[in-house]
Amino acid sequence: MCFSKRGMPGLFSRVIVFVVFVLLPVGAVAQEIPDIERLLEENELSTAREDYEEITSMLLHLAAHPLPLNRATFEELKQLVFLSDSQIDNIIRFRERTGEFRHASELLLVTGIGRRELESILPFIEITPPAPGEWPVTRRRVTREILARARATRPLQAGYKRYDRDAFLEESEYQKHVENRFQGPAWGTLLKYKVDGGSFQAGITLENDAGEGYFSRHQGTGFDFLSAHAAARVSRVVERVIVGDYRLQLGQGLVAWNGFARGKSLAALGNEKAARGVIPYTSADENCFARGIAVVTRPLDGLTTTLFWSSKRMDARVVERDTLEPENAWGATIDESGYHRDLPEIRRKHALKEMAGGVSVNYNHALFRVGTHALYYNFSPQLKVGEREYQRYNDSGRRRFLAGIDYKSGFAGFYFFGETAVSDNRSLATVNGIRYSGFSSLALAVIYRRYDKRYTSYYSNGFGEYSNTSNEEGVYVGVEATPARDLKVNFYHDWFRYFSPRYRATAPGSGREMTCEIVYLRPCGEWSARLKLENKPEDVRVDQVTRTIPRARREYRLQYAWRGSLPLVESRTRFDYIRHVKGSLPESGFLVYHDLILTFEKPRLKTQFRLAYFDIESYNARVYVYENNVLHGYSFPAYYYRGYRSYINVNWKPFRSVTFYAKGGVVYYPDRTSIGSSLSRVDDNKLFDLALQVRVKL
Numbered sequence: 001m002c003f004s005k006r007g008m009p010g011l012f013s014r015v016i017v018f019v020v021f022v023l024l025p026v027g028a029v030a031q032e033i034p035d036i037e038r039l040l041e042e043n044e045l046s047t048a049r050e051d052y053e054e055i056t057s058m059l060l061h062l063a064a065h066p067l068p069l070n071r072a073t074f075e076e077l078k079q080l081v082f083l084s085d086s087q088i089d090n091i092i093r094f095r096e097r098t099g100e101f102r103h104a105s106e107l108l109l110v111t112g113i114g115r116r117e118l119e120s121i122l123p124f125i126e127i128t129p130p131a132p133g134e135w136p137v138t139r140r141r142v143t144r145e146i147l148a149r150a151r152a153t154r155p156l157q158a159g160y161k162r163y164d165r166d167a168f169l170e171e172s173e174y175q176k177h178v179e180n181r182f183q184g185p186a187w188g189t190l191l192k193y194k195v196d197g198g199s200f201q202a203g204i205t206l207e208n209d210a211g212e213g214y215f216s217r218h219q220g221t222g223f224d225f226l227s228a229h230a231a232a233r234v235s236r237v238v239e240r241v242i243v244g245d246y247r248l249q250l251g252q253g254l255v256a257w258n259g260f261a262r263g264k265s266l267a268a269l270g271n272e273k274a275a276r277g278v279i280p281y282t283s284a285d286e287n288c289f290a291r292g293i294a295v296v297t298r299p300l301d302g303l304t305t306t307l308f309w310s311s312k313r314m315d316a317r318v319v320e321r322d323t324l325e326p327e328n329a330w331g332a333t334i335d336e337s338g339y340h341r342d343l344p345e346i347r348r349k350h351a352l353k354e355m356a357g358g359v360s361v362n363y364n365h366a367l368f369r370v371g372t373h374a375l376y377y378n379f380s381p382q383l384k385v386g387e388r389e390y391q392r393y394n395d396s397g398r399r400r401f402l403a404g405i406d407y408k409s410g411f412a413g414f415y416f417f418g419e420t421a422v423s424d425n426r427s428l429a430t431v432n433g434i435r436y437s438g439f440s441s442l443a444l445a446v447i448y449r450r451y452d453k454r455y456t457s458y459y460s461n462g463f464g465e466y467s468n469t470s471n472e473e474g475v476y477v478g479v480e481a482t483p484a485r486d487l488k489v490n491f492y493h494d495w496f497r498y499f500s501p502r503y504r505a506t507a508p509g510s511g512r513e514m515t516c517e518i519v520y521l522r523p524c525g526e527w528s529a530r531l532k533l534e535n536k537p538e539d540v541r542v543d544q545v546t547r548t549i550p551r552a553r554r555e556y557r558l559q560y561a562w563r564g565s566l567p568l569v570e571s572r573t574r575f576d577y578i579r580h581v582k583g584s585l586p587e588s589g590f591l592v593y594h595d596l597i598l599t600f601e602k603p604r605l606k607t608q609f610r611l612a613y614f615d616i617e618s619y620n621a622r623v624y625v626y627e628n629n630v631l632h633g634y635s636f637p638a639y640y641y642r643g644y645r646s647y648i649n650v651n652w653k654p655f656r657s658v659t660f661y662a663k664g665g666v667v668y669y670p671d672r673t674s675i676g677s678s679l680s681r682v683d684d685n686k687l688f689d690l691a692l693q694v695r696v697k698l
Helices: 010-022 036-042 049-064 085-098 104-109 115-124 171-180 343-347
Strands: 143-154 187-196 200-208 225-232 238-249 277-280 290-300 303-314 316-320 330-334 352-364 368-380 400-411 414-423 428-436 442-451 472-484 487-498 509-522 525-542 545-563 568-582 585-600 605-616 641-655 658-668 686-697
Touching: 049 115, 104 115, 171 343, 238 303, 277 290, 277 303
Parallel strands: none
Antiparallel strands: 143 187, 143 686, 187 200, 200 225, 225 238, 238 277, 238 290, 290 303, 303 352, 316 330, 352 368, 368 400, 400 414, 414 428, 428 442, 442 472, 472 487, 487 509, 509 525, 525 545, 545 568, 568 585, 585 605, 605 641, 641 658, 658 686
């Protein structure tokens, strides 16, 4: 079936219009209490799809099974992603020094814990002091969860269109169309099943993106992506065994790190990583995980060892490198899109074999923690390094070995952390930080990192300006201050440089990034103002000559949030202005939106509505804005050009174990005749999206 520019299916468009414009006055907001999405947005933890799914799953679990604050260990408290390792250490020291907490407000007496941190973690902790001489025994009830989601957009993208042979002059043009058209229906699905019994857990995830086929000859599981895991506590010594898919988080991320890793943000003092070792993988991202077996043992108090092995296939474009050398005859470039909609994308599926294994040993003492990590991995065929100057030191993935040592310690308000790693080519990477929180209204942090240009690891995710933990040196300074009871100031400045050319910069250079936010709290609402400045070198081509010049970006934000009650009513208004300057070409734009959020406890109903207007000159000046979505549904679109965006997000829990979710939205570009490009192009100036989801918890 082929749809013209104005030929949307009538039923679908009527449903969207009904949801957005009819249900709005009587609707109600999404997600469950606690409002996890709001917590993630306020703490700037919602900028990556795989991170978002991991965090929301973990926090929903903690909301149902709160941590006992008076008995939780360091490893258990690390699940509270709003806290840094030093804050967790301070909580444990305070508990050991003064005794058990009797009320959550006592956390404000802990060094480094402010009202914002307390409000963030309050839904996920409980304080149940045991009676004298007794120790409470808790039994975890086995819980099961089923989640099903369907999502679609209209009008249809160009990849879905079907044409007869008569529409093409040449047979080759027709065959190219057949190759590139999408093989599956224009809607995506997600199915998840999880079981948790405390000492064991297991789960399976099935996912198809829109355009991918079901039960086709190109995949034998019925769905394009399948992920499964099982984890169990075997004994006191064998703490955990994970079989299937899992994530790996070691040290400060210089050797290996999958999943959530907070980088530079206005949580200026939360930039050291709190590694969780190996954890089950429950997301639908098709790249950032390991597949095999991992065993965690605790042979002695304070000593933890982790052994892991992984083998899986990845998507890649396989290319011929050098036919004169058979052993290096082929190379590959990794394709991380996860799409398998047309025949070229299907051919890239699982074309690359990945193998990895290693060991991690960690020792926790009352005064310090230290860990050593080793990783070996190999890609077959090896990765194509690339011919451009900035690709000169890229990872080949061929029989790589890396090792590192990390540490954490603190005393008298000071906290130290860091990691140093070395690769098999004798190149080094190091990151080290110091934080001081001895003042009641002021805390400081300084982080220095230096990553050699020859240091590369496909699995690394260290702190820095760039994500590849290579070819970079920098100094980060962060400050959190509370000059008055209702006034908060967060500030950071990061200076960085690189030693050899990078993408979009053919000459070595340096840059800086600075962000300052002021938050003023009032009983009736919250005002916040933010300024972000970024300067870095980029290439520009003038008179057929490529030169590297400074590129500047300025972001200004003003926001007001108001919260009422009975029922809970929340209103947010935000204004963003962006100015991007490269050479003599300034580009700018602005975005303004208003959110209205209503929550009803009886019936358990919640709705979020947004109306946004943006006028931004180009993609260079784009603005990323977080959108509320169905549970685990990631939405962080980039706004540019001129247009309107509106959506409504509805959550209804008619029964204790059943929750329904729905999100319907529309984006409208009055000055354009199409949206997107290539196979994703839509021949219209409007794009509707709809997501429906049900969650059953048994």
